[in-house]
Amino acid sequence: MIITICSTKGGVGKTTLTASLGAILADFGRRVLLVDADPQPTLSSFFSLAHQAEYGLVEFLVQTESSGFISRTEIERLDLIYSNDPEGQLRDWIRDAVDGRVRLKHLLNRLDYDVILVDTQGAVGPLQDAAVAAADLLLTPIPPKFFPPVNSSGAPSTCSNV
Numbered sequence: 001m002i003i004t005i006c007s008t009k010g011g012v013g014k015t016t017l018t019a020s021l022g023a024i025l026a027d028f029g030r031r032v033l034l035v036d037a038d039p040q041p042t043l044s045s046f047f048s049l050a051h052q053a054e055y056g057l058v059e060f061l062v063q064t065e066s067s068g069f070i071s072r073t074e075i076e077r078l079d080l081i082y083s084n085d086p087e088g089q090l091r092d093w094i095r096d097a098v099d100g101r102v103r104l105k106h107l108l109n110r111l112d113y114d115v116i117l118v119d120t121q122g123a124v125g126p127l128q129d130a131a132v133a134a135a136d137l138l139l140t141p142i143p144p145k146f147f148p149p150v151n152s153s154g155a156p157s158t159c160s161n162v
């Protein structure tokens, strides 16, 4: 199963959710692959690596390398394709390639994992489109927000009269 964690908003907890879910599922005995599809590679450095692969997401997607792109974290059964696209060039490549938005799905479906978790950047764009198209399931974290109480006239109360 491929699960993409996405939101058009930044800083809502996507990477934390991706990493936590990955570690928990691996702990439960699932073989899990984390895919860092954010040019700011927070997920790539979330866990210490037992083995750092030669290639990352760019080679996996653009050159369709058949090996050498799976890094292993120090957590058993938890692997990673790290992000190596600091300039965000994958966005343009995906936009301009004929199969740009579906290639990630086809390539990930070839891999033998119980669960693949794709972390994305909090924005819209071709790389996010590709990650959404690849997914069997989408997860969107929504941070809790406290709304001000409403007064008798139906207007929100100010802090002073709460």
Ligand SMILES: Nc1ncnc2c1ncn2[C@@H]1O[C@H](COP(=O)(O)OP(=O)(O)OP(=O)(O)O)[C@@H](O)[C@H]1O
Pocket: 009, 010, 011, 012, 013, 014, 015, 016, 017, 038, 042, 120, 121, 122
């Ligand atoms: N459930 C949570 N409770 C409290 N803090 C959280 C929770 N999830 C994430 N955070 C904190 O919120 C901040 C943003 O989290 P995170 O980096 O996971 O968000 P993000 O959506 O991946 O951000 P970005 O869009 O920049 O990639 C971090 O400091 C993280 O520790």
Ligand SMILES: [Mg+2]
Pocket: 014, 015, 016, 038, 042, 043, 119, 120
């Ligand atoms: Mg993030």
